[in-house]
């Protein structure tokens with residue numbers, strides 16, 4: 001690992017630690033934080049889980065739907081700097097989508113402070129529209145899967161999840177993962193999440209399981 005990469009690993013952890021303080025405060029309910037200022041982030045265990053999966057898969061091309069202030073994005077980036085082997089991968093890329101310009105502004109600052117701006121492309125826009133555009137360009141050449149994603153994380157609004165999943169599955173590699181947050185918590189999402197899980201599990205080319213970590217992660221593998 002070069003000195004630059006090692007330094008970046010430390011910088012990512014530093015920013016994650018700062019953001020975690022805010023996240024813990026937000027979840028404690030001790031301070032009133034308005035919805036527009038909320039991070040609504042994954043838990044740190046979930047972040048570590050993602051980072052471990054990404055390192056094990058040697059994932060290079062990652063897509064996230066729902067950036068917020070970039071907490072989960074930084075965990076996705078962390079796997080690139082975690083060990084020597086991954087630091088040698090030449091093309092590493094994270095694309096992340098959010099429709100809130102204020103959140104994107106904060107995320108951009110966090111990415112800069114963590115030293116990872118060069119590997120993250122942030123797209124501002126409505127997730128459905130952006131995913132449709134991305135899927136056209138990714139599927140441009142059916143024989144060339146080089147633009148396909150290794151890992152797609154779905155963590156925006158829950159109303160359009162089934163549509164997000166169907167667009168995501170068209171862009172993920174065979175052997176790639178789609179992970180969906182909030183399948184267990186908050187409880188108010190439970191019934192819509194059950195319908196969503198039913199939607200996924202009807203697909204015979206997908207193997208899927210709920211992992212009870214953090215807010216509950218649905219881990220879906222594209223098997224063909």
Ligand SMILES: C[S@@+](CC[C@H](N)C(=O)[O-])C[C@H]1O[C@@H](n2cnc3c(N)ncnc32)[C@H](O)[C@@H]1O
Nearest residue numbers: 040041042066068071072098099100127156157
């Ligand atoms: C739960 S937060 C994401 C948290 C982030 N993944 C993390 O763990 O740090 C959901 C984000 O999705 C964004 N969002 C909600 N609906 C959206 C939509 N239709 N298109 C794009 N972004 C959307 C919100 O602005 C918000 O920042």
